[in-house]
Amino acid sequence: MGFSRNDHLFDSKEFHERFYTAVPLGVFLSEEGTVFRLWAPTAQSVTLRLYLRGDHCTVSEQFQMSLWKKGVWEYKTDRLLRGVYYDYMLIVDGESFCSADPYCRACGLNGERSMIPDPSETDPEGWGADTSPAKPDCDIIYELHVKDFSWDPNGGFFDRDRGRFSALKQEGTTLNHSGLYPTGLDYLKRLGITHVQILPMYDYGSVNEAEPEKGYNWGYDPVNYNVPEGSYSSDPYNGAVRIRELKEMILQLHRAGLRVIMDVVYNHTYDLESPLFKTAPWYFYRQNEDGSPSNGSGCGNDIASERSMCSRYILDSVLYWAEEYHIDGFRFDLMGLLDQELMEQIRRELDARYGMGEKLVYGEPWSAGPTAHRPGTILCHKGNLKQIHEGIGAFCDDTRDLVKGSVMDVDSVGFVNGNPIPAELLGKCLTAWTGEDGVFRNAGQSICYLSCHDDWTLWDKLVYTMDPKKDFCGSEAVILQANRLAAAIHFCCQGRLFLHAGEEFGRTKGGVKNSYCSSAEINQIDWTRAWKHEGLVDYYRGLIALRKQLPWTKDLSEQGKQRLLWVENETPFCALACVNNEGADSLWDNLLLIFNCGQTLVETKLPEGKWQILVDGESSFLWKEEHSISGSCSVPPKTAQVLGAKRRDLS
Ligand code: CA
Numbered sequence: 001m002g003f004s005r006n007d008h009l010f011d012s013k014e015f016h017e018r019f020y021t022a023v024p025l026g027v028f029l030s031e032e033g034t035v036f037r038l039w040a041p042t043a044q045s046v047t048l049r050l051y052l053r054g055d056h057c058t059v060s061e062q063f064q065m066s067l068w069k070k071g072v073w074e075y076k077t078d079r080l081l082r083g084v085y086y087d088y089m090l091i092v093d094g095e096s097f098c099s100a101d102p103y104c105r106a107c108g109l110n111g112e113r114s115m116i117p118d119p120s121e122t123d124p125e126g127w128g129a130d131t132s133p134a135k136p137d138c139d140i141i142y143e144l145h146v147k148d149f150s151w152d153p154n155g156g157f158f159d160r161d162r163g164r165f166s167a168l169k170q171e172g173t174t175l176n177h178s179g180l181y182p183t184g185l186d187y188l189k190r191l192g193i194t195h196v197q198i199l200p201m202y203d204y205g206s207v208n209e210a211e212p213e214k215g216y217n218w219g220y221d222p223v224n225y226n227v228p229e230g231s232y233s234s235d236p237y238n239g240a241v242r243i244r245e246l247k248e249m250i251l252q253l254h255r256a257g258l259r260v261i262m263d264v265v266y267n268h269t270y271d272l273e274s275p276l277f278k279t280a281p282w283y284f285y286r287q288n289e290d291g292s293p294s295n296g297s298g299c300g301n302d303i304a305s306e307r308s309m310c311s312r313y314i315l316d317s318v319l320y321w322a323e324e325y326h327i328d329g330f331r332f333d334l335m336g337l338l339d340q341e342l343m344e345q346i347r348r349e350l351d352a353r354y355g356m357g358e359k360l361v362y363g364e365p366w367s368a369g370p371t372a373h374r375p376g377t378i379l380c381h382k383g384n385l386k387q388i389h390e391g392i393g394a395f396c397d398d399t400r401d402l403v404k405g406s407v408m409d410v411d412s413v414g415f416v417n418g419n420p421i422p423a424e425l426l427g428k429c430l431t432a433w434t435g436e437d438g439v440f441r442n443a444g445q446s447i448c449y450l451s452c453h454d455d456w457t458l459w460d461k462l463v464y465t466m467d468p469k470k471d472f473c474g475s476e477a478v479i480l481q482a483n484r485l486a487a488a489i490h491f492c493c494q495g496r497l498f499l500h501a502g503e504e505f506g507r508t509k510g511g512v513k514n515s516y517c518s519s520a521e522i523n524q525i526d527w528t529r530a531w532k533h534e535g536l537v538d539y540y541r542g543l544i545a546l547r548k549q550l551p552w553t554k555d556l557s558e559q560g561k562q563r564l565l566w567v568e569n570e571t572p573f574c575a576l577a578c579v580n581n582e583g584a585d586s587l588w589d590n591l592l593l594i595f596n597c598g599q600t601l602v603e604t605k606l607p608e609g610k611w612q613i614l615v616d617g618e619s620s621f622l623w624k625e626e627h628s629i630s631g632s633c634s635v636p637p638k639t640a641q642v643l644g645a646k647r648r649d650l651s
Helices: 012-017 146-151 165-169 184-191 239-257 275-280 306-324 340-354 382-387 397-404 423-430 458-466 477-492 528-533 536-546 557-565
Strands: 026-030 033-039 042-050 061-064 066-071 072-077 085-092 097-098 140-144 196-200 203-204 220-230 258-264 331-332 360-363 395-396 445-448 498-499 566-571 574-580 590-596 602-605 611-616 632-635 639-645
Touching: 012 165, 042 397, 061 072, 072 140, 072 445, 085 275, 140 146, 146 165, 165 184, 165 590, 184 536, 196 331, 220 306, 239 258, 239 340, 258 306, 340 360, 340 445, 395 397, 397 423, 397 458, 397 477, 423 566, 423 574, 423 611, 445 574, 458 477, 477 536, 477 590, 528 536, 536 632, 557 566, 566 590, 566 602, 566 611, 590 602, 590 632, 632 639
Parallel strands: 140 196, 140 498, 196 258, 258 331, 331 360, 360 395, 395 445, 445 498
Antiparallel strands: 026 033, 033 072, 042 061, 042 085, 066 072, 085 097, 203 220, 566 574, 574 590, 590 639, 602 632, 611 639
16 A cells, blocks of 8 residues: 555545535444445445355355445445344545445454344343443542453453453452452452443454454454454354443443443554545545654554544544443543544533533543644643643543652652652642642542553562562562552542552562563463452552542542642651541541651651541551541651541641
């Protein structure tokens, strides 16, 4: 395929006026029959081909499509083609392309052919009555990968469920079927999280669905945007099965009280052999001056989200997942490549359909490099967040890197593993980098995290920087202590809290930084380790339960920042902050947060009055007891203390 520049054509007003259309695209079944519609504005001819199967086998029938209007090709029949597989053969500029339908809702093996799903086969029992759990007032988002979650043979899952959607709906699983330690869904429920964010679960290209046990990938390589991934299903050949199994998973997660957030990757496709490319060559992609594909994604191509039929495609896809799969939120990969107009339109449409803020929308406010967008396009990167709709959130890399060191440099350290903790920087972390000199409009926009699937796990970063033996699989007391301190700081910050699955049990990938295509064994959740580090898990559980009761952390408003009353240093390595925690049913009007990141015990004077210890370096459940102190408090090295007081107990 040669490179030629098409941006002057595709970015032009004339092209938009001639070809932009809101007419529904894809395949539609009704009593009158079946209608196929494909937007292919530059095609000279389009042929619809039908198949009895989604993989091998030859064309069973084919039909010439007719150009209807606005670049839309159509074929109508009075037959009901339920369960039939299909693709398109297009001629564009003399070149022929065989493509799946970009709007397809089901597909066969590896997404090569599209399929017309039969609704009676795709909706599990009870799906019609499925509702999301009530919107929590304190979001604790837990990021997991379908295969990681249940691949460990010790996880207590049936073999047939391991690595699949179906494992996430199993209740009653325990470590090695021992009955002693909960795993899987029961573990998540016990942890107290409110949302699961699932790494890409739409159809991606890097794992051969015929042999899923032989491949592993995070899945940031989309093929069919509106279809679930086949390697997570029990039958990737039958297009209906993956849909039903994903819905069963979501149904069960909802019943368990968990909201479901989908990781969506609209910034690039697996490659340029995509249905978007083949049905409208180059329209959906940004191009460099020399005609080569723009590569701000670092994955070989960038989607041109600013073009009207492209933004329509992305919006349609998001709305489809929300409607058809009851998805509660969307995490946009490399959102810094997507444009403001699109993201705000997504926000507005979701709000209009489901209620203000009912669906979460946030993303990574960066890209892997510069992108060749249409001039004048405003991208959703970090520097622009304050001018973007406040209902569009973004990951906060500043807090992440300050607490434990930069993700760019393995040796760099943060508060908990060697650096001082200056009061001013702690204050910014606590108030989520809001305010005039901040990054976010309000704390609701900030996704506050220490680690995610990218880069070293929190545990591995701590081992790299604190353990001379580099014993990733070990359980060094100093690492556990630093992990608890990091968690305590994290949980005291305003914003929406985000956890990488397993962070709460010292998850290790053996020091591997970028495990996107490492083995499943490197990536999997090690349920034995979760049990072994039960104490650390309990520390996170206590912090989660406490955070849900704190008006301080739940205040996501623009004024929330003012709740920080003062923050100061006791020593360069020990900082204290006092915050206003008033609110309905609040048990403590004021909180005193003390973080001793140093190597020595710090004796600090307390503000006058009686203070209850809520959290110390060992336990995060002290708030359940009535243990009060006054005068002063001693904070052991590398530990946090969170104290609370009622106004009447303060003088
Ligand atoms: Ca796939």
